Amino acid sequence: MSPQPNTPGRAPAAILEDVASGVVVADASDPASLQRLSLACQELAGAFRRDSDKAMRDLAEVCVEGLARALEDPSLAPMALQSVNDAVTRLQALLSRPGAHPAPDARARPPERVERDADTVSLFGDFLQESGDGLSRADQILMAVEEQGANAEHVNSLFRVFHTIKGTAGFLDLADVVELAHTTETMLNRCRQGELKLEGEPTDLCLEATAVMRAMLDAVKVSVEQSLPFSRAADLSGLLGRIQAATEGAAPPSEGATIPAPATATAPAVPGPAPVAAPATTPGSPAPGPVPEPRLTPQADALTGAKAVQPPSAPPPASAPAAEPEPEAAAPAVAFDSPAHPEGRATAADGTVKLKETLKVDLERVDSLVAMIGELVVVESMVVNAPEIVQGATPRVRNCLAQLAKVTRDLQDVGMRMRMVPVSGVFQKMARLVRDLGRKSGKQVRMQLAGETTEMDRSMVEQVADPLVHLIRNACDHGAEAPEARLAAGKPAEATIRLSAYHEGGSIVIELSDDGRGLDREAIVAKALRQGLIRSAEGMSEADIDALIFAPGFSTAKVVTEVSGRGVGMDVVKRNVEALRGRVTIHSRPGQGTTFKLVLPLTLAIIDGMLVACGEERYIIPTLSIVESLRPDRQMLVTVAQVNEMVNLRGEILPLLRLDRLFGVDGARADPTQALVVVVEGVGRRVGLLVDEVVAQQQVVIKTLGEGLGDTPYVAGGAILSDGRVGLILNVEQIVGLSQRRAAARPGREPASVPSVPPRSSANVEVRP
């Protein structure tokens, strides 16, 4: 903060900036910094007094008083700083309010608040983040274009940026953003088709468009954060007109247009509609009005340091509307409909909304950080367990070691979770989709979410969205019946779609169920027969029939889609899920609904594992796959045909699988009554796995065993154990599958029959090294 007290006539916004930065740097224990802050606040109060804005002046004066007291009594300083901070936040909000300042008459109208639910706010957060990234990319491309000329890839990337923004903005009802994006996109499309060259003016216009767009997005951000309605940017028409003119190849004879607009070059960093107005002062713009809102200029000037440029007195194009903010458009209340979770209001008590901020980090860096943390953990455990240290440790050393252990563990935790994101983001988008689809189709559909905090690898979350959209469309369009039909069937008029996520046996399951009409198996069979997918339905189980809807080509049949209510793009869903090395299962009951279960592998997931000993070796069994473990009695053991061992678990006969034989391990306990049976479950089946003992339970990060090893049967991956060794994580699904294929009980080290597990099956884990 530069102490510039008593500079007469500084714009309040500029002083407020000083105060804001002053609060950040102020140190409660440093009177000098408080003194400086106090001076700035006084100046601010003075500025507001000039502008006779009472509400703001009061706020500023509260700050001055608070600081004065803090200077007398240092113990009050932290509190005073906090209150200054709060006041600054509110003042910034007030200042950036459309027309609030400096236009005095705006004070008469209290800001209308718009409640936005948590879903919407998070959608805006994502949109702003993505669009911001897109615009940065666009700027980079444009700079490159200016230097080296445009190629097709440049144009395409630019087009995509604006296209994406347009799409999402349309969804979010941001009309002016859509308009600008659309106009720019249209121009770029002509460039794409080679009808226009991306050089000179079009490039400048693109640059200007990105700057204006960014300012608009900033304004949107403020509006969302303050729960205010969106204000319409007043003076887009100038820019839009010029872009349109350029698109049509009839650029207005404007000498200034070839210069990158200065006002946009200093893209206003301060949110609020005022900066949006700044580009209107661009030279060469066929200025719609004689002078843009004059009172905005000093503010924008002070904020950005940009030179306010007087527009040339070019005759305004006949079509250009006035530069004044259109009053009726000034506050188009963007009412968002009743939220999915009324309790999930994103609005805090003070009325401000916190948009989640994220930082994009190179994945490689995260991976290397995680790897390094792994190293640290191992070294830490080596240090802590070193005999020299254990023996000679004084209480102080022991204390430090405990501290070290704790910090290391915390760090490991953070590192492990870094790549993982909760599925809630995707889920909320789906909730929104259900709402919109329901409204469109006139059906009453309710969305229930569960397990949103379940975490998945980031890249997977993105890829699972597509298949989910397909499934939800189907559930809404075809699964859920119309209210009358539901009532007739004795069901509540409102259909329920339930989306849940949970861990199951080392996998992540995303389950989508509806209480609609279920699959029409007769229609499916009929269609499959017609299409020649099957010869006859004889001997087919219900599950077999249901699985037909995944057959490629099946989905394209419109007739069946309507009759059966399913089938749109199901093969695509299946392919997408399989691309993630997962699988889809269906469970459907006529008249009661359908459940789709997407079972996805964990990538860099943390699993809870049970470390078991088997001879010399240690293996990790995912805790979620374990049903129970027990030491069997002699009478629980059953043999079939001398070789097939079974264990009788309270009447349930489970195949007994000796891990040492399966893996060829020496020195394991041969007598089951001296060992431990771990009952594991996978793909709906259970087997008893004979191991020596359970060593520990621990969380582990699944790692690939490394390229170059090819397929590793029965092993899902490796994990670094606390002693630094690599432990192998068992692939329970494959092991259970083994028993299914009768090879389970074959004695000997090399069972002749190994299940034909498809390589890279679902539970196979692959992690980037």
Place this chain on the structure above:
Amino acid sequence: MSTDVQKRSSAAQALWDAAATLAGKFMTFKLGDEEYAIEILKVREIIGLMEITRVPRVSSCIRGVINLRGKVVPVVDLRVKFGMSAIAATEQTVIIVVQCAIGGRELTMGILVDQVLEVLPLQASQIEPPPSFGTAELDAGFILGVGKAEKRVIFLLDIGKVLSAAEAREVAGAGAAA
């Protein structure tokens, strides 16, 4: 040397030329009495023998996996790979961690060798094309050339081929078992 060159057919000459391009620095190591070498650029590091976790049901030449600073790296026992008898580890047994691109994939693997010798610069004139072994058991495709330094004969290994073959055989083995 020049008289040698003139005696060669053009096909053989191509082999010699190819061998000559190998000139550079090599890491030499021993397996039994034999001396082998890998291009130094493919060697990432040399680590002492550490605890290797056996991986069940993979090819016998794969000793298992190790924890290389948090990364799981497979280790190939080169003796087994080359059909020599396995011996107990000695003080000098080490793991050479190599990194090479195979089919667009970056492969990091450890190879277990009896002893590392030195980094040896080889001139083009010191390298000859691989001998044809006739019906030798060892696939000569692993050998890029033969280096000669003083009286020593050093086989220059195409480590990428050795390792990808280890994987290929392992996969084939798994397939046969199924």
